[in-house]
Amino acid sequence: MLHLFEYEFFRNAVWAALLASVTCGIVGSYIVARRMVFISGGITHASFGGIGIAYYLGLNPVTGAAVFSVLSALGIEYVSGKTNVREDSAIGILWSLGMALGIIFVFMTPGYAPNLMSYLFGSILTVGKTDLRLMLGLSAVIALFFIRFYHIILFIAFDEEYARAHRVSVSLFKYILISLVALTIVMNIRIVGIILVISFLTIPQSTANLFTKNLRLMMIYSIIIGIIGSLSGIYTSYYLDIPSGATIIFAFVIIFGIAKAIQAARTSAGIRRQIG
Amino acid sequence: MQEIVEIRNASAGYSNEVVLHNVSLSIQEKDYIGVIGPNGGGKTTLVKLILRLIPPMQGEVIYYGGDQRNLIGYLPQVNKTDRSFPISVNEVVLSGLMSANAGLRRFTRSDKARAMEILEMMGIAHLRKKSIGELSGGQMQRAFLGRAIISEPRLLILDEPNTFVDNKFEHDLYELLSHLNEKMAIMMVSHDVGTITTYVKTIACVNRNLHYHRSNIITQSQLAAYNCPIQLITHGEVPHTVLGEHHHNQD
Numbered sequence: 001m002l003h004l005f006e007y008e009f010f011r012n013a014v015w016a017a018l019l020a021s022v023t024c025g026i027v028g029s030y031i032v033a034r035r036m037v038f039i040s041g042g043i044t045h046a047s048f049g050g051i052g053i054a055y056y057l058g059l060n061p062v063t064g065a066a067v068f069s070v071l072s073a074l075g076i077e078y079v080s081g082k083t084n085v086r087e088d089s090a091i092g093i094l095w096s097l098g099m100a101l102g103i104i105f106v107f108m109t110p111g112y113a114p115n116l117m118s119y120l121f122g123s124i125l126t127v128g129k130t131d132l133r134l135m136l137g138l139s140a141v142i143a144l145f146f147i148r149f150y151h152i153i154l155f156i157a158f159d160e161e162y163a164r165a166h167r168v169s170v171s172l173f174k175y176i177l178i179s180l181v182a183l184t185i186v187m188n189i190r191i192v193g194i195i196l197v198i199s200f201l202t203i204p205q206s207t208a209n210l211f212t213k214n215l216r217l218m219m220i221y222s223i224i225i226g227i228i229g230s231l232s233g234i235y236t237s238y239y240l241d242i243p244s245g246a247t248i249i250f251a252f253v254i255i256f257g258i259a260k261a262i263q264a265a266r267t268s269a270g271i272r273r274q275i276g
Numbered sequence: 277m278q279e280i281v282e283i284r285n286a287s288a289g290y291s292n293e294v295v296l297h298n299v300s301l302s303i304q305e306k307d308y309i310g311v312i313g314p315n316g317g318g319k320t321t322l323v324k325l326i327l328r329l330i331p332p333m334q335g336e337v338i339y340y341g342g343d344q345r346n347l348i349g350y351l352p353q354v355n356k357t358d359r360s361f362p363i364s365v366n367e368v369v370l371s372g373l374m375s376a377n378a379g380l381r382r383f384t385r386s387d388k389a390r391a392m393e394i395l396e397m398m399g400i401a402h403l404r405k406k407s408i409g410e411l412s413g414g415q416m417q418r419a420f421l422g423r424a425i426i427s428e429p430r431l432l433i434l435d436e437p438n439t440f441v442d443n444k445f446e447h448d449l450y451e452l453l454s455h456l457n458e459k460m461a462i463m464m465v466s467h468d469v470g471t472i473t474t475y476v477k478t479i480a481c482v483n484r485n486l487h488y489h490r491s492n493i494i495t496q497s498q499l500a501a502y503n504c505p506i507q508l509i510t511h512g513e514v515p516h517t518v519l520g521e522h523h524h525n526q527d
Binding site: 029033035151152154155157158159161162163164165166167168209212213214215218 | 327328329348350352357358361362363364367368370371374375382383407409410423
């Protein structure tokens with residue numbers, strides 16, 4: 001098993017898995033705690049528009065996706081601050097608009113777009129040094145931001161109105177956080193793809209949530225579960241020669257199933273103790 | 277008496293709907309104001325206006341003296357809480373201190389000691405590590421009240437504190453509020469007119485306008501004159517001056 005580490009592509013994949021687990025563990029816990037899963041799905045799919053436009057203009061697709069998804073994220077946050085807009089409908093429109101733009105621009109681009117499938121389904125085994133540097137930078141920014149401002153993030157997420165009444169710059173924090181959500185999504189599209197990235201942001205977190213009701217611990221557990229799941233996914237996909245992104249998500253679901261079974265067993269043992 | 281907040285001829289509401297019209301109210305130290313009025317009459321809008329959650333459309337709200345951030349403690353309606361949110365009871369109480377430095381400062385040892393004091397005062401110290409969703413309605417109210425008073429605000433605003441509360445806690449709550457009232461002004465919004473008028477010193481009737489009644493004794497005919505259609509709870513044979521029957525402790 002260890003001989004795989006002789007290959008650079010494999011070492012890169014392992015690094016990518018570790019960094020993805022860090023960013024998704026932290027940001028995903030925030031998403032799950034604040035019930036922002038649907039918003040995140042909208043941002044994810046909107047980013048495909050950015051990829052398509054970047055292809056058409058001959059730019060770096062990751063840059064295109066980053067710009068497009070951060071702008072849509074800020075747009076969603078702005079719209080949700082106004083009371084008279086149906087937020088879920090707005091997200092639904094953005095969701096499909098992004099995909100539509102992506103498809104149109106990719107179609108209009110002369111020649112074949114070879115990496116497109118890897119954006120839809122991800123491909124951790126082709127992650128390069130540049131991707132890794134970007135992911136490392138983003139992981140550092142996210143980790144530092146959440147460590148430094150943990151409590152204020154927690155309080156705003158829990159009771160925004162209360163934070164506003166205390167004159168906290170709620171909007172500024174929400175704009176920064178939604179941008180970090182968007183950037184996390186874009187960086188991890190390389191790993192598991194647009195279709196599956198939302199699972200990396202929610203399954204390890206929901207698993208962690210079975211064992212803790214503390215946001216900080218939820219983040220830490222999610223990172224650990226993310227690492228275990230993504231590494232076993234990479235190995236399995238390599239040996240069975242099946243797509244890595246899908247295998248990683250499948251590994252997450254298996255871990256979730258096991259965790260749920262353990263929790264159920266514990267609960268029933270607890271009940272039996274109380275009765276007996 | 278020192279003034280804390282003054283609302284001067286303010287109108288307030290949402291988008292194009294004006295809920296409160298030309299309202300004036302001065303809140304001073306040691307005040308204990310009960311806010312009553314029909315649903316949709318603007319009680320919550322008044323609270324939001326004072327909390328600076330909505331700006332006045334006309335007129336102004338003036339805050340006097342001291343640290344502006346730590347002026348007001350607030351107990352929201354408990355049923356708005358997301359019970360599955362991952363936050364502990366201790367963290368909820370500590371969050372009442374976020375106003376200092378706009379929440380950018382880290383909690384010190386004395387902040388944590390203070391939180392422990394408040395938790396003990398509220399009788400929920402043993403629950404401090406539980407997540408907020410594991411608490412009963414009454415326990416949750418205690419946690420939120422702890423959050424509201426930990427920073428020792430000059431004005432404490434309570435929005436419907438007696439919903440979802442057991443009788444035992446309701447009694448404790450009013451006892452505690454009377455005690456807190458020695459240090460801070462209190463404004464309490466409630467449906468339960470009969471109960472709150474026993475404890476408050478003055479009454480504000482809010483129904484698009486605001487009529488300030490400088491006593492806690494109010495009659496049905498006065499309410500009618502204030503255009504504040506709420507039914508007073510009647511005890512026995514005296515149908516119209518019910519609240520006068522309660523025991524009063526005006527000072």
